[in-house]
Amino acid sequence: MRKLTYILILLTTAALLNSCADDQEFTKNLNFISFEVNTPTIVVEKDGSTDIDVRVYTTQMSGTDRTFNIEIVESATTANTESYTIPTTVTVPANSNVGILPITVADNNLGEEAVYIGLQIESSEGLYTGNTAELTIQKHCQLDINEFVGTYSGNTLGDWGPTQVVTSLDGDGNLQITGVGVAFLTGPWGEVITSMETLPVNLDLETGEFTVEEAPYITTTYNGAPQPTYYLSAHGLLNACSGTMYLYYDFNQEGFGSYVEYYNQDYFTEIISIN
DSSP states (O other), X not given: OHHHHHHHHHHHHHHHTTOOOTTOOXXXXXXXXXXXXXXXXXXXXXXXXXXEXXXXXXXXXXXXXXXXXXXXXXXXXXXOGGXXXXXXXXXXXXXXXXXXXXXEEEOXXXXXXXXXXXXXXXOBTTBEEOOOEEEEEEEEOOOOGGGGOEEEEOBOTTOOOBOOOEEEEOTTSOEXXXXXXXXHHHTTSOXXXXXXXXXXXXXXXXXXXXXXXXXXXXXXXXXXXXXXXXXXXXXXXXXXXXXXXXXXXXXXXXXXXXXXXXXXXXXXXXXXXXX
């Protein structure tokens, strides 16, 4: 029965630890420490670093400083060790029930997916420890449109040949594109390009997502005979972290229709990077 009583006290105390109101009644006879309940996501800019403070709370106060050991929970940690700096101890100052654990996270080989760090307070005789803290680290890359201006390299889906995609900025600083699908038309299709337009790109600078509205794009000849104009539509993503363009497109031609539908594909695809 006594053991059950202690468990109930622990659960109740953990639910109250985040509040620092003056009128909160701490359980004075229980030596308990826990991380704050809601630990924030740590956002790190590309090639940058971020400092945050994670708090611990105790149920008891002391007239002297108290130091507690901090441990990494390996089974709950996916971040590489070069990407974070965490002290091995945290101190709760005298006459306080709050300690601050300063943490630094840096973009040292961080990927695009979120990674995690598990933290726990080392238990000792007479000390009860609360929840394990799980810190989420998310890399953020601010999109700089100038980094996506240039000539791309890579191969088209189906290995039709090297891509010839070129991006530039118009007079208002908006992204535009040309060279999409050239390898397809001149390679297996065997046509000769007689004209090719540069089309505007509708780009969301926050997400990197873009579209190219269907528009007249390329005229060609086949065995010397002029062919109906190819219309191009496209969408995709500019990945600011990797510098890669994910491009999905379709041709539409009078008398033939959609080439994506003809080939029974979702889209023609190029995953390419600036040279």
